[in-house]
Amino acid sequence: MIKLRSKKLFKRSSNSKQNAASNGACGGYGNNGAANGTGTRTGEIEWEVRPGGMLVQKRESGKGVGEVITVRVSTGSAWHDISIGATSTFGELKAVLSMVTGLEPKEQRLLFKGKERENEDYLHMVGVRDRDKVLLLEDPALKERKLRAMAGGPKPMGPGPYNTPIEV
Numbered sequence: 561m562i563k564l565r566s567k568k569l570f571k572r573s574s575n576s577k578q579n580a581a582s583n584g585a586c587g588g589y590g591n592n593g594a595a596n597g598t599g600t601r602t603g604e605i606e607w608e609v610r611p612g613g614m615l616v617q618k619r620e621s622g623k624g625v626g627e628v629i630t631v632r633v634s635t636g637s638a639w640h641d642i643s644i645g646a647t648s649t650f651g652e653l654k655a656v657l658s659m660v661t662g663l664e665p666k667e668q669r670l671l672f673k674g675k676e677r678e679n680e681d682y683l684h685m686v687g688v689r690d691r692d693k694v695l696l697l698e699d700p701a702l703k704e705r706k707l708r709a710m711a712g713g714p715k716p717m718g719p720g721p722y723n724t725p726i727e728v
Contacts, residue, residue: 611647611682629683629690633657633670636697644683651679657696667702671695 606618627646631653632639640660644653654665661668670677672686672694688694 611685629688629692631683631688632691632693633696634693635661646684646688648683649679650677650681650683650686653683653694654679661696663696663698667699669697669699671697 607615608618609615628643629646631642631644633642633653640657642653642656642660644656650670651665654668654670657663657668658665665679672688672692677686
């Protein structure tokens, strides 16, 4: 977090103009600008860097970095209410869901508003708000591989480091 100083101007009355002239301080950056009659006040503005890299003024309300939202994740037959930070990524949501559902993060596909979201997408940047619904699907390709491994069926041959065919 970056803190920068700014000066805020307000209308001076004719009385404060005379005080400023007699004090010799004419609109300077004093620590007590408003108290010594210069007509300026110095205040601190707090800045934050958003995930997109933009530098913006920090919000005064509670809807900042520390905001926690509740997301309802539906898995088809069941649903889970997950509390997570608003500035978290979908990858972080997958990590939390892996503890709840038992599915590894690479086996999960998260859909929000009908579109699959990448692990690097931020919840607040996509538009996820408190009490929004996210759909969790198991990756069909990984599900098929799991079923084949459990059934002991033939493993698919294809390019890869461990299952390359050997020609004689």
